[in-house]
Amino acid sequence: MEPYMIETQHVSRSFGKNTAVQNLNLRVRRGSIYGFLGRNGAGKTTAIKMLAGLLWPDAGDIRVNGVAPSDFTVRDRWKIGYVSEKQILMPGMRVDALIHFTSQFYPDWDSAVCERMLRRFKIDPARRIKALSQGTARQVAFLLALAQKPDLLLLDEPAASLDVVARRDFLDEMLQLLREEGKTALLSSHILSDVERVADEIGIIARGTLKISEPLDHLKETVKQARFYGFARGLDTFAIPEALRLTKTRDEALATLRIQDDTTLPKLAAAHQCQYELIHLNLEDIFVEIVREGEE
């Protein structure tokens, strides 16, 4: 069995003149929760749709559970759950009819999960999908994806329309599923606090290119911000080539950079005859810095 549930190599996809995804090399370990982050239009949805077999890449190779999406069989699909923000369930169907319809395609269908989530989300199974709020419809979509007992969950902004409590329930359910060995999730979300809460690994995509892909803990440990001040010789010549982002004001500089060891900042300060202050960043700060760096 391959160590990676998802592996893409040099994947690109364009729509006319617009390049949505460029040279994407993504690796998602089995058993991990991968937070896939990016601004609107960064290429997240296109990448996830290619993983789900809804779009085909112009170039490159994609393997999901060892299989190219273009070769997915029904059996491969049993093990891949998918929920997206825009997905439309069958509007005229009742919730229970939709559950029954979907369950017929999955031999491992877990009715207990369905019932538990219906209770937890307080969804009336006799209601028709079109009568549900957008958030509740998303909960139903999530319920359907979980009840099929997938090995991989592809979640494209699944909780965007949920309120705080529902989002928390949704994340708890996801974590409960992923406690089982070998289960993997790729989660794209704008709500970075959610991602920070559940993800093991983070990938940040900007303008179709993957900027960073690494464990969340490592990212938070190594990406820091440093405020340099008290320059003895002025800061005209101050530069840090390896910085992710560097902004200067009249008498101080703010740098976001990867700190490989404890000596990095003291060495920099000594070289430029200045003082520094270390600022710890949360995921949202890191995301903003990396995305801005990519755009600048």
Next chain:
Amino acid sequence: MKTRAPFWPLLRNELLFDHFPRVPLALAVFYCLAVWYVIGCGLLLLLTRGCQGDIALFFSSIQDAFVPICCGWLFNALMLTGIITIPGFGRSETYEFYFTRAIARRGLFRAKTMVLFAVLLGPLILNMFLALRTPDLVLQPNRLAAPMSGPSMPDPELMEGYRRAFPGAHPKVVRPGLTAQEVHELVLPRATLVYAGWLLWGGVLGVLAIQAYCAWMARHVTRRFLPMVVFVGPPLLAISLLVVQFGGLSAFLERSFLFFAGHQAALVLAAAAAIPLVQWWAERRFSELEIS
């Protein structure tokens, strides 16, 4: 081992069984069956009652209306096929649900096609069954249109066509008091069935052409204005040309009917062979579709 997704739930879903409350659904089904029956009967009544079972009179009566009717049917069939089988025509997000489930796309398309065939060809199939129980058609040679020679002179080519297509044709039994014209009436055995078969055969060809066209165009169609014009434009143009080209030709339908009557087995076999071929190709195109 290749695993197949169950087909019956897909077909049931395409028939919208679980999409509406039972009473409106039952009413809708009843309405559709009634429409089928009316169309199925109407096609035969037009021939057997409206034209007293005289096929030549029938063709000369409906020649102006038939092509526009066919074109209207083709256009409706095109729109219905587009709505049912082209993701970009409706809401492609709905297809996102299907395409990310453990559902074989080919199976899904097959279910859609079965519904389409049933809806579009149902009345014509019903027409075939009804034709089994209707009286034989007759032919009055004097009514055969001969455009250059005036209405009283039968077109020898058409006459010969009828003789060849219906070798068992025989004069109607003469009874005292019949006019000279009625004496010349020929009885065409099984002609009603051939007529119904001809309609069904034409319907099958039309549905297959539309199915192939939709499968070919599916990846380019979106709800935006220009792709929609590109999708609907060529068939509309073709239909318009058809009306202009054949709308006024009196013998076109009749010749087509006679050609079918004379080559029934070959034409039916060809249509039957085309069904799986077009289906296979359209399924393949459908399974390669993208949902963006």
